[in-house]
Amino acid sequence: MTNFTRRSFTSALALGVAAPAFLRNASAQSATIKIGQVVPITGPAAEAGKYAMAGAKIALDEINKKGGILGKQVEIITEDDQTTNPGAVLAFSKLATNPDIVAFVTSIRSTQVHAMAPDIAKIAKPTMFGGTDPTLTKLGNPWLFRCRPNDTFSGKVIAEFGVKELGLKKWGIVHSTDAFGTNGMKALEASLLALGVTPVAIQGYANQSQDFTPVVLALKQAGIDIISSYFTFENDLGIFARQLRQLGVNAPWVGSPSIVNTTAIKLAGAALNNTYGVADYAEESSPEAKAFADTYRAMMKVAPDNQSSWTFDGMHLLAMAINKAGKTDPDAVRAAMLSIKGYKGAEGEYNFDANGDGLHGYNVVKNVGGKIEFAKHIEFPA
Amino acid sequence: MDIVFQLLFQGIGIGSVYALVALGFVLIFRATNVVNFAQGEFSMVAAFLMVIFSVDLEWPYWISFILSLGGMAIYGALFNLGVYFPLRHRTYLPVIISTIGASILVSNSTLALYGPQPQVLSNLLDFPGFNIGTVYLDTQYLLIIGVTVVLVAFQYWFFEHTLLGKKLQATSQDKEMASLLGIPVATMIMVTFVYSAMIGGLAGILVAPILFVSIHMGGTIALKAFAATIIGGFGDVAGAIIGGLALGVIETFGAAYVSVPYKDGFAFLVLVAFLVFRPQGIFGERVAEKA
Amino acid sequence: MSSMIDIYRASAQRKQRGLLAYIALIAVLVYVAATTTFDGYITNILMQAVTYSVAVMGLTVVLGLCGQINLAQAAFFGLGAYAVGLGTVDYGLSYWICLGLGLAVVFGFGAFLGTSTIRLGGHYLAMVTISFQQILTLVMINWIPVTHGPDGVSRILKPSLFNTPQSYLAFCVVVLAVVGYLVWQLPSTKLGRAMRAVRDNELAAGVTGIDIQRTKVTAFAICALLGGLGGGLFAGGFSYVSPDQFSFAESIVFLTMVLLGGVASPIGAVIGTGLLILIPEWLRFLKSIPGLYLAIYGLAVILIVLFMPDGIWGFVVQRLKSLRGSLRFSAELPELTLVQTQAHADEVLVVNNLAKHFGGLKAVDDISFVVKRGSVHALIGPNGSGKTTTLNVLSGLYTPTAGAVKLDGQDITHFAPHERTAYGLGRTFQNIRLFRSMTALENVIIGVERPGNPVDHAPIALEGRARAALNFVGLGDRADELVTSFSYGHQRLIEIARALAGNPTLLLLDEPAAGLNSTEKMELRDLLKRIAAKGLTILIIDHDMTLVSEVAEHITVLNFGRRIADGDPVSVLNHPDVVTAYLGSDANAAH
Incomplete structure (x- = not known):
């Protein structure tokens, strides 16, 4: 400390004052x-x-x-x-x-x-x-x-595909009660109503359920001929898919994107064969x-x-x-x-539209024996 | 009517899972007077051991099964030494916190070691199920119900008719008295943890083909099992079984006839109703502490 | 030697200085919070730490002071947060009104849960709170029209008075400071002492006149209230709430926070909260392996429970204490006065045909006796004769199968223990039941505070009387030591002082000589004589014949649950049935 001269102190002070500006400059110039x-x-x-x-x-x-x-x-x-x-x-x-x-x-x-x-x-x-x-x-x-x-498009695409392509009218909807599932269900219901179809069964479930028997039985009782779904977690989807097939419901199924994701297919195995999913991403x-x-x-x-x-x-x-x-x-x-x-x-x-939405359509894909095949792209005007 | 039978089967099936886990709960509670919040991880760890042995290493099912249960025995012993034993002279609160810490530690270590992806474990039997009339019976659930019945019978025999069982019972009833009688209390508690870990593990292995193997598989089940032990009467083995089955049936029917999203709420609502309005119905007259 | 008033002044001055230092510290913190511009990340962390701390202090009260568990603090926190969120966003109400409504709702829920289930205690209370937590989470998620469901509530407004993050943070710090001060002071208030008494020894708390049920429910409701307050502040600070922020897992986090920091003090709550919010943030660098940092967190929880049983703050306090000498006062104390209620009649206690059966066992069978005012009455009998059962029926721990008990002319047969105490019944226990975390003085103050005690209840008078009572039993100079530092015999004296301080009409002594050595027995005998000399009526239960025959004026003898003799010591002790009961029938045959 003894050789701490006044000059070195002043220069240190000057450096200290200048440092923030210097650093700011450096950051703008960062590599x-x-x-x-x-x-x-x-x-x-x-x-x-x-x-x-x-x-x-x-x-x-x-x-x-x-x-x-x-x-x-x-x-x-x-x-x-x-x-x-x-x-x-x-x-x-x-x-x-x-x-x-x-x-x-x-x-x-x-x-x-x-x-x-x-x-x-x-x-x-x-x-x-x-x-x-x-x-x-x-x-x-x-x-x-x-x-x-966004989900208005997934709902629109699911409804359009199910009603027009597959020609089915007795809809059962299964959705997670979280934000994603609930909003998806609402969008789908609205799109179906716009096509003149009223869903015959809408079943919500809480995430991480261990058993879907009551849901499946309710769908069965309602006499649905097409199922659509908004699942958040793959393990829920896997359990539901297996129980659905076990309890003898073999109606066509058009699901939200999670139905075609890799983990879901691994978990559910054959139970998801021949299901359709809307997918914002489809390889083909x-x-x-x-x-x-x-x-x-x-x-x-x-x-x-x-x-x-x-x-x-x-x-x-x-x-x-x-x-x-x-x-x-x-x-x-x-x-x-x-x-x-x-x-x-x-x-x-x-x-991109003025709201910041970049995409306005979905692909419909089909799970054929665990392999995802591209079926149709449905695009709506931005 | 078929629907009722189907729901009943499913309710008993899932209820047996709760009952199995609750059984492990009760044993530890009786021996140590603490609620083990890491009970669900017993199931999770066993299921992961099964995945390691039978899926990753492709060893035969039975060998993997035995190894996994053996692994659970070691895990139960370590759990006792690390989480309960050092705290045995303290009140129940620090032990509860310590088991919560263990739960966080174990599930996240598993995540670190094995990654977050859920794993598939195949059924023990090749055919998944069959129909009686229009009621579908899942063989895995049948197996779980069967194992529960066998275990309850075994447990009854073990506690009532073997020396070790009687020693364990004496330990859980009065530790001081038991040690005066020359029963090694610490060893008995160790045996309890080992056995409880194995039962929890068995439940995990059995339920894994249905619920998949993930680090979160134990959490919800353990909470329900906890509720089951209370409904059945804390510290009572038969009560845990009845409580578990009742819970499974109540929530399955509640989901079918009242509301699916509130399914998990029924268990707790019933529980609260029980505790508030008929506590004596569960645990009888409380005897005042000797002054 | 100083007077009682000087002592009181000195300690009041010490308290005042503590308060001033506290206010100065808070002023600095508020100044820093209000003037420093933190970046968004730091502001968020501080906001979380401050609002969580308020909720965690609720647990300091319920768990630390009262010894009850609450695994639903996140639910109460969430109720407060949703009240502010929904109120300001959907109904356009002022922030303050919403906060007030939230507190009212939370207090209501807390009191309801408390009243309906708290008598169960321990693990059952744990389960009920878990259930409440789970149900509330489900309602938040599924009652979409009201709660917005899983989307949560966004764009929550701050009060216009504190509209910037800085001023709002400063406001939260002030609230935390006030709550912290109240929680800090609580243990040395009547309510706080009652909570600690309930935690330390429920049975003894009841017989010293504390309404256990009401104390527990109050603690629980305060805990809920602070949870709701923290939640309300949180909602304003983060301007977004959703159900997953108030899940069971969060309740566990709250609990861990309070235990980590130390349940005994609000400082512990702040330390625990701060650490548990910061540790995961510090450990973010471990993120390349998923799960690793939460695993380390779990391990840390176990290690802290193992090696720091009183939490971090408790650990620090212990280190500090060993450095600091203990305070010791000695003072001229007034003589202990025992005020007697207006005499209704000559009989203080009348027991009529009392019976207590446990299933087929007739522990007490049709016993009657009368204790006269101002007398020392002894109830004796061999082991298993029903003495202690009789005492437990008299003090209200057991309800009798049949018969009636009258105290000072009032039928108290169906009174709860604390109601009997309020009516003038004092007692000690065979196996000493003191409040072990408290000083001798605090134990005795609880005795002075018994409802119905006809003395001045001002703090200085309370303390004066408690010191006088301790002085009377010969422990006046050790009043400020923890009871655990006293010998067994001295602990018994403190228990007697606690009972005396409450001015009982009748003092029940349950085997006071049990476990004492012969010198201690002599001291006890002298003490009993001095008490009797003050005109207090005593019912003593013992099988120490020497003690009983020396102090008692009247003896009632029980055997196999029945009264076999009743009268003055000489005639009773020579009664053939008594001799047989004590010495066996062989002895009877031999003489």
Whole structure:
């Protein structure tokens, strides 16, 4: 301490005063473009979280191989949302404190997006998400961009396919009572009513049920000739599917996207044979989807599903929008994003509307002996 | 009428699962006076052991089964040494918290080691089920009901007619007296944990083909089993069985005739009603503490 | 030597200084919260920690003070949060009205759950609270028209007075500070002492005049209330609530928080809450392996329970205590006065044809006797003669099968223990029942506080009387020590002091000489004589013949549940039936 001269003190002080400005400068000049990802690493959706990270990672590698964004390499910073809403809020607010992060890829779960929405509005940076609750893009939050078709479309497509293609009128709907299931059921019911069909049985169940016998018997009693479903967790779907077949209900089944996801097919096995599912992602639906599937399979050794395809598209869309804007300024990126028309992603063709909905149609696929086959794409005008 | 039979079968089936887990609960409760909040993990761990042996290593079912139960015996012993034994002289609260900690530790360690993906475990028998009239009987559920009956009979015989069983009973009734009689109380408690872990594990292995194997499989079942033990009367083996079966039947019929989403609520509603309005119906006259 | 008033002043001054330091600390914290601009992440964490702490302090009251379990704190927290959320968003009510409504609802639920089930206690209470928690979660999810179902309630408003995150956080810190202060002070109030007494020894609490049921329900309702308050604050802070934030798992988290920090103090609640919110955040770097950090968290919970039984704060306090000397007061104390109620009649206790049967066993069969005012009456008999059963019937722990008991002219046969105490019955126990976590003084203060005690109930008078009572039994200079540090004989004296402090009309002593050595027995005999000299009526139950014959003026002898003799010591002790009962029929034949 003895050789601590006045001069060194002054220069230290000067450095201290200047440091924040210097650091801020350094961060603007940072070597990479950073994108934050909120993803379930623990909790019931941890499996899906792995897929979501893989999808984003594949896009990341592709973007970086093509020279990155604005000439810089891109980096993803992930935070665990623990599959809970408070977890998502904390994870997002943690990412939001990092000024280097220019945009976010968040959750496929609608309730989590609801929970994060106030913080997203506050930080005001473009945020891609996969939750399909239709209200999310009507919150008046300009920073939310959806990379999957919302549930009004899944309901419309299920109704259209079942009533017009299959010609069936006695509908039974089974749905989870969580946000996803309830909203999906409502959208489907509305679409059916629009086609002049009133469902004969609507059965809700609480997530993580161990037994679906009462549900199946109720469907049976109602004399349904077609089943549609909104399941959140694959183990529920697996138990239901088996009991449905065991109790002798063999009516055609058109389900929400979870019916064709990899884990559900593994768990339910033959019980899901010949079922239809609407899928925002279907491997055979386009060359882009096929290309993604090949890369994904090489990396993960399993078939891809919508858990990974939307994060893959989300990353590419962000890269495109920022490059198009020529800078990371949020308003410019937002304008660029909204101007994207006809971009062919793994999920389908993106045409962003003013609300921030990128996709407006669904694929219908069929499970043939455990293999997913593309059946039909139904698109609605944006 | 067929629907009633179908629901009854299903209710008894799922109720037997609750009863099996409740049996393990009651044994530990009687021996130590604590509620083990990590009871559900006994089932989960056993199911994962089964997956490791029979699916991953592709060993024959019976060998895997025996190894898994053996593994559960070791697990039960470790559980006692790590979670209960050091706290045996404290009140029930720290022990409850310690078992909660164990539950978090074990389920998340499993997640770390095995990943979050649910696993499939095949049925013990090749044919999944058959119809009697229009009532479908799932063989796996039949098996569970059968095992429950056998175990209850075994337990009755074991406690009433074997020396070890009688020693265990003496330990659970009055530890001080038992140790005066020369019964090694610590060993008896160890035996209880080992046996309870094996029963919980057996329930897990049996139910795995139906509910799949995941780190969350034990949680809900354990909570229902806990409710079953209360409805049946805490600390009573026959009560746990009756409570479990009653719970399974009540919630299945409740779901069918009242509301599916509130299914899990029926169990708890019945329980609260019982406790509030007829507590004496469950555990009889309470004798005042000797002053 | 200082006077009682000086002692009281000194301790009041100490308290005042503590309060001033506390206010200063809070002022600093509020200033920091109100003026520092935290980023969103830190604000969220602090907001969570502060609002959770309020709820966790509820558990400090119910679990730490009263020893009752509550596994539904997240449900109460959720009720408060939903009241604010739904009220401000759907019904456009003011934040304050919603918060008030929420507290009313929560208090109602807490009191209802408490009154209907708390008598069950222990594991049953655990189960009922779990059930309440599960049902409430299901209702939140499924009653969509009202609760918005699983979507939850978003865009909840903060009160206009505290519209920025900073000012709102500062407001929450103030609320936490006030709650913390109240919870900190609670143990040394009458209610708080009653809760601790119930926790330490329910039976003794009842016979010292505490309404156990009401005390427990009050503790439970306070716990629920603080849960609701925390929830209401939380809703304003996060502006979004959904059912999964208030699940059973969260109740477990609340419980772990309070145990981790230490149940005995609100500081423990804050420490536990802070740590359990921060630890998972600190461990985020372990996220590359799913499950690893929660596994470490689970392990930490077990280790803390194993190695820090009183929680982190309890651990710290113990270390501090060993550094600090204990306070000791000595003072001139007034002589203990025993005020007697207006004499109704010569008979203080009249027992008429009393019977208590356990199934076929007639433990007490048709016993009658009278205890005269101002006398020392002894009830004796060999082991198993029904003495203790009689005593338990007299003090209300058992309901008699038949017969009647009159105390001071009042039929008390169907009174609960604490009601008998209020009517002037005091007692001690054969196996000492003190409140083990308290000092000798606090034990005796509870005695002074018995309902119906005709003395001044101002704090200074309470303490003065309690010290005088301890002085009377010869332990005045050790009044501020924990009862566990006393010898067995001295603990018995504290128990007697506790009973005396309540000015009983009749003092029941259950085998007071049991377990005492011969010197202690001599001291006890002298003490009993001094008590008798003050004109107090005593009913003593013992089989120590020397003690009984020295102090008693009248003896009633029981055998096999029946009265076999009744009269003055000399005639009773020479009664042939008594000799047979005590020495066996052989002795009778030999003489």
